Amino acid sequence: MLSPFRVSVIVLSAALTLSPLAYAQSARPPQSGLHKDEKAPTAPAPRHDISGTWVPANGLLDGIQPEGVKAMPNDGKSEHQLPYTPHGLETYKSHKPLIGIDAVAPAFFNDPRDKCEPLGFPRADLYYLRETQIMQNEYKVAVLYQYGEAWRVIWTDGRELPKLVDGGVLVGNEVREPRFYGYSVGKWVDDTTLVVQTVGMMPEDRVWLDITGRPISDALRVEERFHRVNHDLLELTVTIDDPKMYTKPWIAMNKFPMRLEDPHTDVMEVYCSPSEMEKYNQLFANPTSAPAGDTPVR
Amino acid sequence: MDKKIALVAAVVVVLVGMSMPLFAHHGTSVFDTSKTLTLKGSVTAWDWSNPHCLLQFDVKNEDGQLVHWIAETQNPGNMVYAGWAKSSFKPGDEVTVTLVPAKNGRPFGHINQVLLPNGKTLDANKGLTTTNDSAGSSGGSKPDNYSK
Numbered sequence: 001m002l003s004p005f006r007v008s009v010i011v012l013s014a015a016l017t018l019s020p021l022a023y024a025q026s027a028r029p030p031q032s033g034l035h036k037d038e039k040a041p042t043a044p045a046p047r048h049d050i051s052g053t054w055v056p057a058n059g060l061l062d063g064i065q066p067e068g069v070k071a072m073p074n075d076g077k078s079e080h081q082l083p084y085t086p087h088g089l090e091t092y093k094s095h096k097p098l099i100g101i102d103a104v105a106p107a108f109f110n111d112p113r114d115k116c117e118p119l120g121f122p123r124a125d126l127y128y129l130r131e132t133q134i135m136q137n138e139y140k141v142a143v144l145y146q147y148g149e150a151w152r153v154i155w156t157d158g159r160e161l162p163k164l165v166d167g168g169v170l171v172g173n174e175v176r177e178p179r180f181y182g183y184s185v186g187k188w189v190d191d192t193t194l195v196v197q198t199v200g201m202m203p204e205d206r207v208w209l210d211i212t213g214r215p216i217s218d219a220l221r222v223e224e225r226f227h228r229v230n231h232d233l234l235e236l237t238v239t240i241d242d243p244k245m246y247t248k249p250w251i252a253m254n255k256f257p258m259r260l261e262d263p264h265t266d267v268m269e270v271y272c273s274p275s276e277m278e279k280y281n282q283l284f285a286n287p288t289s290a291p292a293g294d295t296p297v298r
Numbered sequence: 299m300d301k302k303i304a305l306v307a308a309v310v311v312v313l314v315g316m317s318m319p320l321f322a323h324h325g326t327s328v329f330d331t332s333k334t335l336t337l338k339g340s341v342t343a344w345d346w347s348n349p350h351c352l353l354q355f356d357v358k359n360e361d362g363q364l365v366h367w368i369a370e371t372q373n374p375g376n377m378v379y380a381g382w383a384k385s386s387f388k389p390g391d392e393v394t395v396t397l398v399p400a401k402n403g404r405p406f407g408h409i410n411q412v413l414l415p416n417g418k419t420l421d422a423n424k425g426l427t428t429t430n431d432s433a434g435s436s437g438g439s440k441p442d443n444y445s446k
Contacts (some may be wrong), residue, residue, distance in 0.1 A: 060376065105328050114349070130375070146375070270375040276347040283345075284352060284370055288328045288400045 043231035045192040050141065050226050053265050054132045054234050057257035063129040066099055066211065069238075069252040070126075074100040074212035082214065088245035091204055091215035100212030105289035111208065116272035120180040120207035121198060122222045124150055125238050126252055127211050131267045141186060141194065147270050152181040154196050161185040161197045164219065169200035178202050178218055196224040209240070209252070217244035232260045329398045329408050336396045339367060344387035348373045351382070353409060355393060367405040369397045371422045380424040391415055 056063035068074035072082060084092065096110045097103055113119060119127060124145045133144040141154040162169035162183045168176050169183055176183075178200055186196040201207065203218040225237040238253040240246065339355035350370040357365050371377050374384070387393070392415050397407030409422045 060379065103327050268375050268378060270373060271348060273348055277349060279345070279347070280349055280352070284350070284368055284406060287404055288402065288406045290404075291402055 042233070045228040045230050047191045048188050048194075049136070050194055050228050050234060051134050051136045052234075053261040053263065053267065054134060054258035055130065055261050057233065057259040060130060062256070063258075065127055065129070068100055068210045068212040068214065070256055071251050071254040074102075074210070074214065076101045083247040083250060085243075085245060085247055088215055088242075091217075091245065092213060095208065095213030095215065097208075097211060097213035102213065108289065111211070111213070112206065113208075113211070113272065114277060116274050116277060117206065118150060118180040119145075119148060120202055121152060121182050121184075122201075122216075122220075122224075122238055122240070122252070123207060123209060124152070124181070125224065125236065126209060128270070129256075130270070131261065131265065132258070133267060146267055148272060149269055150181065152184060154184040154186040154194075154198075156186045156188070156194070159185060162200055164199050164221075176200070180207065182222070192228040194226040196222075196226065198222045198224070204245075215245050216240070216242055219244040227255070234258045234260070328400055328402070330401045331398055333399055334396055334410060335399050335407065336394060337367065338392070338394050341387045341391040341393055342366070342389055344384075346374055346384035351377055353387065353393075353395065353412070355395065357405075365405050367395075367407070369395060369407045369409045371409050377422070380421055382420055382422075386414075386420060387412075 062070065065073075072080045074080065082088075093102075095102075096108055098109045098111060098114075113127075124143075124147065128145075128147040130146040132146065135142045135144070136156070139155070139157040141156055142151055143154065144151045162171045162176065164170075165175055168178050170176075171183075180202050182198040183200040184196050184198040186194045189195050199221050201216065201218060201220050201222075204215055207216060208214065209216045220240070220242040222241070223239040225235075225239075227235045227237070229235055235255040235257055236253055237251065237255055239249055240252050241249040337355075337357045339357035341353065341355045343352075343354040345352040345354075350373055352368055352370055354366065354368050357367055359365050371382065372380075374382075377383075394413035395407075396410045396412070398410065400406040411422055412420045414420065
C-alpha cells in the first residue's frame, strides 16, 4: 500500500511531467552528419531552464562526497577546518560518524541517516547527490533526489522567502513548522543562473550537514546557485550560513559539475529500509565492529 | 587441495591505492586495508539490499572445516553500475572472492572482486569511479522506456 508520502511524490512528479514546460528544452538538438569519433558541439544553455536528469560529471564518488562536503572535506587538513562557534564544535563532537577523521566503528555511530531519518536539506545536496531529476514549470522547480526518493520544491513565482522566527518560519502572519527540506525561493539572476535561498530546516538534533557529522541548526540559511553553463553542463554552488554553528558563511560545494543524462533514464531507487538496516547490523556491522571474541549489541 | 572448495591463498600485502576499496556508507576503521585475501568458496546467500549488499559463502579451511564468510559490497544503486545484479549469484555457485578482511580476525570482509564460475570477474569498486564519458549512465540506472 502506498504511503501518503509516496502518493505525494507520484502526484507531484506526474503533475510536473505533464506540464507543458517540464523537460521542454531538455531534448538535445539533432546531431546527424557527424563522423563516428567526432564529438558534437555542445549546444548553448536554454534560457531559464535547469530541467533534466543530472549526474555528477566526474563520477559517482564526486556526488556521494564520502569524505564530507566536496569543497571542504573532513580530512584534517588546516585549509578544510570549518569556522565553528563553540556550540558548533561541541555539537560536532557529540556526533559519531562512520566516515571522516573522527569516524567510529559501524556498530557505534549515531548518524540519523542510519535510523532511516530523512537526510534533509542541505544534506541532500551534500551527501549522495547522484541522479538528480529537476522538473520545472512557470511557478516552481522541483528537485527529485535519488537517495530516499526525496523531493523539494523551489518556488519561482515571485513569493518572498519566509522569515526565520523562533520555532519555524513566518509565512504571512502564520508561524509554520520547520521542515526537513525547508522553505525555498528561487530567482533567475540572469538567463542561465537560478539562485535559491532556503530557510526553515529542522533543528540540530534531527539532521546533520554531511556524512562526517558536521552540524547545522534551525538558524541555517542556504544559498544554492544553479548555473547552466551550456546545454549539457550544470554547476551547483552551495553556501552555508549558520550563525549558531559557524562564525561566518562558507562554501560547501563550489561549481560542482553535473552532466545532463539521457532523458529516458529510469533512475534506480536508493532507500533506507529499517528492516534491511537491522539485518545488516546483525549480520555484518556488529560482528565486524567487535573485538575478537566479543559481539556488541546495539 | 580440495577441487571444489579450498582456501586458496593467503594474505597479500597490497600497494596502497592499487586495490583500495571504496566506502560510501561507512569508513575503513574495521578493515585491515593493508591486506587482501583471496578465498574460494560456495555461495550460500546473496542479499541485494541496502545499505550494503552481502555475499555469504562457505570456505573450507586447511583443516577441512567449513568456515562461513560474509562480505559486503556497496549498495545496489552503486553495484548495478559496476555490472552487478540481484541475479549475480545463486546458492551453490563456486566463486573466488578477493576481499579486504576485518581487523578482528573474524570471517568478514569488504569485497574487491569476485571471479564467477563462468570465468567472468565482477569488480566491486568499478562503478563509483567510472565517469559519464566511459559509460552511458553514471548512476546505475539505465536508459529505459520499459516495453512499448
